[in-house]
Amino acid sequence: MVNLSWLQTFCTLVETGHFTRTAEKLAMTQPGVSQQIRKLEQHFGQNLLQREGKRFRLTDAGEQVYRQGRQSLAQLSQLEQSLATDDPYQGHCRLASPGSLGLKLYPLLLEQLVSHPGLSLDYRFAPNDGIERDLSERRLDLALMTRPSALAELRCEPFASEQLLLVTPSHCHEVDWPTLQSLGFVGHPDGEHHARLLLGANFPQFEQDDPLPLRAFSNNIGTILAPVARGLGFTVLPANAVQAFAPQSALRIHPLPNPVEETVYRVQRRYQALPKRFELLLETMAGALMPAQHPI
Template sequence: MINPVWLRSFCTLVEVGHFTRTAERLHMTQSGVSQHVRKLEERLGQSLLIRDGKQFTLTDAGTRLYREAGAIVAALSDLDRRIGADPAYEGVVRVMSPGSVGLKLYPHLLALQQRHPGLSIDYRFAPNSDVELALAEYRVDVGIMTKPSSRNEVGFKPVGEEPLLLVTPTSLVEPSWDRLMALGFIDHPDGAHHAGLLLGANFPEFHHSNQFPLAGFSNQISLILEPVSRGLGFTVLPAYAVEAFGRPDRVRTHRLANPASETLFLSFRRNQPLANRVRTVITTMGEGLGLGAGESGQIV
């Protein structure tokens, strides 16, 4: 492989047209410049310059080398700046979270991208276990989870609480155990967990969600309330998922006497410095969760 330092000396010599001034520009000796040219000629097995006293002209090989090497030298010269650059509003940021909080945060991040088109938001909806694994395997930059990570390589910090809500058809004004049993449960991937937290705190009869007749199941966060809106059953969902439902007048939300909620944990790769663009996204996520500018800027 050709030494890039030799190429830089050769290209600078061609541009300056004088050995002494080239040496001054590169902070070298004139003999050092000459030596680099000779090493290039030896490496390529061809003469690059036709010398005439203190003057020179390029051979055909020298002309071809200068044409090819110019872009290489320019790219190498700019490499330090490009590698060291850490812009706050440019580049891809990969985010992953469960669906409910994703419905809340994604519009905020799209608005951020509209203000700064150099940013590209890659947002994936996934359960906690997938978020945790993706962080551990460097497949995402930041995540939200609803439980602390059990992996040593994944750090986390609580950033908010998301209330859990009982959602029924509008016809049910006062929920009771018997009425819920008559309706049946619209299940979802976190249905048993959410029902256990909220219904277990409010109904002494409750032991597990499978006590209720199964009235339906959906694994699409935006569709779970669709069967509820049609009077087919009830469910328990985080508040952000309920807020995102497009027909709120067709369901009834109940806040029970004993509230229950899930803690939201900002999750990240432990001991890995965060790029400025990731910090920008984290700040916007914090604001989307209702944190003040100062709080959201100090999440990690």
């Protein structure tokens, strides 16, 4: 690895064209400048300057080192300025959440982009497993998950909660276990997990009987309730996903004796310090999710 101090001295010498002026500009002695140039030549194993008395000209190798060196030093300077500034309203943010949360949060985050043109956003709707993998592989900076991560390199902390709702077609005024069996289940990627949490807490038969018959399945958060609205079954979904569906008149949400809330976790890589621009997004998401308002 080339010594950046030597490279800076060399580029400054090329630009001033004089050893004495270079020494003055860098607060060095003239022998110190000459020594660093020799060390740089030794590093590359060839002459970078063709000396002609007190003057010099660049060799072909010197031309290449100067062009690349100046570019590299400029990039490092830009990086230092960016890190020193850490503008809370500038930069790119990579986030993800399960779809039900995304339906609520994504429009609100877009409003922040409208207010702050220096921000840009990559927001992904994904299941917990995919989010966990993308965080681990550094394709995301921050995410919300509805279960704690099992990976040691990720840090999780409770952030909010989302109520799980039992949703049937609007013609079902009351629900009991035989009614649910008759309707059948509308599945989705987290359907088994949600059903186990909510139905297991309210219907003793859930753990005893055979699995509920599957009437339909969708992995698109916006279409999971479409079969329910057509009378093809029931499902269990977080409140935000239910609220986003239209027409609401085609659905019926059933209060249950034992309500269940799913914890929402804030997840990021354990030793990563997030830039200040994420503070605005976290405040926006927290304001949207806490306290949650549920339509039951």
